[in-house]
Amino acid sequence: FGGRILKKDDKTAKYINSPESEIYHKSNELYGIYFAKQAIAKYDKCYLVEGYTDVLSMHQAGIENVVASSGTALTHGQIRLIHRFTTNVTVLYDGDAAGIRASLKGINLLLEEGLNIKVLLLPDGEDPDSFARQHSASSFTEYLKANETDFIRFKTDILLKEAGDDPAARARLIQDIVESIALIADDITRTVYTTECSRQLSIREEVLQKEVDKRRIQHLRQQPVRERVARTGAPSGSNASSTLPPASQWEEPAPTQAPPPGFTPEPPTSTPDAYQPIEEGANQGSASVRRKLEALEANLIRYIVRFGDHRLFKEETPGPPPGIGVIEFIQRELNEEQIEFTHPVFATMLTEAIEQSVRPGFKPQRYFVNHPDATISLVAADMLSDPYELSKIHTKYATLPEEAEQLDELVPRALLELRNGVLEEIILETESRLKRAAQEKNDNEVMDLSTQLMALLDVKKDLAKTLGERIIVRQ
Template structure:
């Protein structure tokens, strides 16, 4: 591990404009610098570098952070690797602290599995190209599929000899331990029985984003129906199939350059597309598409085109994948190939230019895709049409960005001949229902059911705390504003109150906010927000603590990204503040009003949610005749009403300096 002193030296030396300037042409724009974002294609520069704050932020794709984050993202490096990259640039010697035995073993085990996997890839590739069995069986199969030698080499394809444990024996002779052959899934061991997992299969190495082999897919060439056609490595310390995309290493450069990713289903689909000259393509490797896989693509582009077979299974996979991609805020298009075709066969049937033109002409947004697909069975039946519209609206409601949702609603209105107002209303209802369901689940997770036989009314008759309920999404704006205000004004003394002896004491913004949160036991549903608040609390009595650089340069990329976003984005006033005439440019002059108002709104948001939940409980209990529960809930409701009333008074009692 790199010692903290060395990390501090690297961060102090790493001038953000110098680091970014190695990869991006920057032009001075006032106190900041502007350029085209290296993470997505854009004609109008939206990539901003702030030398004063030591951060970068792209207002187009949303990426942001410090110099270390930039190198991590641009070069696909881990945090320690990015630090070493910067240390080399600034000629800083890296000294690493001694790791614990547990850390050393875990690191060594992972590295040993990586080394074993790299050896296996080289062994399988050599066997495919040099051994008689490999050439006559494996290489012949690949060439029959039309896969050229340069693609075989590009993807490190190979062949595992067909025998009980030929590979495992050779690996052990070369000094590789059975422990890591087994952990990486290459070898299956039962007591004194050993065999190769992939014996007799054509091998497709699976690379991570950095290009290291972490797993394998193997295809059998036998016709035995009892043998799985494709077999993947099992889950391991280095391989989690739900987080990996086949071909991402070979495709990432073109995905970034072209700002688009084609998503297909299998290994050979990727190979054939590359062979046809289309290299910005990855595969889900036959597994159901996951959120982690979509987020991996999102690192390189917000634009995905799903290309699946035109059969029933392909259609089903497309429909399932659409909603997942939409949920991650990605622009999704769909291309269904003609019946009987898959990306592999289709890409081999035409030239590269023809294939590119076909995709551009036939890919469609998800609304048109769903409309065309589902209208086939509607037959002008108004009931079926209604179901179709509701199906599309449910997908639109998943989209997190309000502007994108609005555009989709306009398209749906035009295509389906339904008034926009009706669609907007339906989308609002769905979103509201989803939010209420999340809130109910959160409430159930944090409360005893009053109808449960183990319910203790005495315990629940105590004065309710503001944070007894954790709400989802309802307090996101307030929580982010609280963090932003403390990032900028943590040590500024703005408030005054009396101590136990009646003597006046000054309070900083940080003390005020943390005291208010702690007094009512408030906590966020967002673990990241809680971690940031804990770090603020730990440094409350540290006069040398500088929140902005501390959080911007934090080793946790999530924390650094949050701080960058909040310091780079424009402040958004609440509706109440707009009515009150407050302006962003003057916020440092109105902290005495602004900070209590934000905290107050945060608390009231929590309380109002709890009151609504109690009202629903009262109605449910009354409907079932459970009058004891009704009385208990009413008592809680009365107490909460008092809490809501007291919030403003508690804040108003403070004297402003």
């Protein structure tokens, strides 16, 4: 199934593998895993090398927790085999340029699977096979312990040497490092690596963190839900059979008035059909109102995810701290109006945001993007992306203010629109009951419901004036 050249020849491939067959799938095989698995579990560590003779020589040197990728590029299937026995991996590669490139390429795959990675680069011209034959078991073990290094420090050192004093090369280096850090699933581990990278590269941590969050959002939006569920566990109450559509495909309720000059357009705020819990048998009118209501709930959740750590009305309400938090304000207004979210995903996100907001340093963007529930994580990632871009003419002649600068107006308006949506649902339900009462010729109920409906329409009319809607008087 595979072989290794025994003499050094730069013009000949070092390893040769037979093609895939019904009995051999090299992408799912690790050489030596059968003999190494007990030692891997015992020491909670796996040494990963490139070829067969590397494994043989290290076993002879007394190091049994070692496996090889059989001279092929590392695959997800091979990594998952390791993950069954440990989360700690030290990658050993040759000290030549090809070995360095191979180690950097394989690290990202290991990170995606949630493993803790260390790297050991052998002296130039050596591979684990030759190095093991030149050293005793004890000296080889001591060398491994003394020279293995964290992957971030290793990768940064290697790329810094390549970049030199070239600013463009350093910029590419930072993007490369950010790409690797963004693949780490654990929030705490990712933050630690960001801090370490900031120190090594002499760049502000908040700048790096922002770039890491951007890349993570991109990865989450591109990643099928089923893949994320496979890594994080099946989320409760989520549909894991499809990917989340991009924000540009979400349905947005029709605007009630033209936005004023300088107003930043809001992104789409509805939910994908796969996640809409429309009741079976609902008529077209009620289903349309429910979809609009869920879109309005999504709009509020979007403000929580993007701006939940901001404060409103800081000038009107002196502190310390001045103003009121976005999440606290939304919670207070919903409680006063006795409004509860109808969509289960948004209801869960609201509840958790309220619970977490009392914790110092709570960052809703990071919390929800890294949420263990795949559906919540992907919804948050979509809400954090901005599908809108100014046209060239607007870019040339106008500058729209940042959305964060208008939260004092936007958040209260979003709450009023939700209240209006709830009112429309109640009016629709009351009209339906009134129709049934009239068909049944129940005069007393018709009178009571007519009075209720008139009162609701009066409230609707007042609310519409506040929102700036056109009022259509029913004849």
